[in-house]
Amino acid sequence: MAYEPKRPSNQSEDNNRRLYNPYQDLNVPIQTLYKLPTSPEFLFQEESVAQRRSWGENLTFYTGISYLSGASVGASKGLVDGVKASEPGDTLKLRLNRVLNASGQTGRSLGNRAGVIGLLFAGMESGMVAVRDTDDVLNSVVAGLGTGALYKAASGPRSAAVAGAIGGVVVGLVVTGKQFLKRYVPI
Template sequence: MADPGIHGGDDVDHRQDSGNRRLYNPYQDLQIPYRTLYDLPTSPEFLFQEESLAQRRSWGENLTYYTGIGYLSGSVAGASLGLRRALRSAEPGDTLKIRINRILNSCGQDGRRIGNRVGVIGLMYAGLESGMVAARDTDDWVNSVLAGLGTGALFRAANGPRSAAIAGAIGGLMVGAAVAGKQVLKRYVPI
């Protein structure tokens, strides 16, 4: 917070420096209401009362968040895999331009491919989780686990029922582990 003596107001600054001279304060006589300018509320402000009662993101925010996080993390992981692949495929006679071109092409191709996949998984998960919240009219861990199960099954549904069942089980277990880990962090890690 700003020093009250700097902005004038009710507090008059009579501080002195080491030479026993009074320090000059250009804001002393302006009577600026600094407290109303700098003491801002720390809680979010809502336009409607119903928004303040909800303790979770809306379906649109949820959709944007999971899709964006999925695409970004998938792109970074894909780019790192592409970098590894490009460095392995380097030949001894390549020039620096060819090596840089190979690295950029490989990072871009793998980053885009994996980023799109993980972004679509995030999109499906967000849609299924928001649908489960709307259908069950409750927001608990069951919605998240069922959304993970449904996302895995839906993502691999084109490969057959066995692949969809295995992917659904993996998705449900991954989300269940994430929900359990979040609860452990909330309980034992002071934030």
């Protein structure tokens, strides 16, 4: 014999009841009540014109992405160094300790360096946008030049110039690659 739950005595009354609709007095068709817009909504009209992140969002984004990337690359490099540093007589615990220490130290060091570079770049790019009042490729390239030069300024003028040139070229390549992907890769 199959189990059947007991039905409340008022279930036959429930079938005859009409459910309460809190929106019935608003004269809104129920079909369009929950159709949400698919385009982004902005609080102010000026925000819809600018298709870029604010300076604070830019700062957080570039610093976070560069720190995370640097820490990941550093941890991978530390893993390889820790495995290479292990000696034949080491126990498993000692090998694991070497790998973890090397990964943590190298990852932290490279992550901090990359985070500082991301912070400098975001600040300079936001400053360039504010000064020039336009958002184009030139802002990013000049910010890359300035970031490289400022990061290596303590090493002397020659190192700063080389690092600035490298920063400008790298940012130019990244921006060009981004434009290429936008144009030719359907996403």
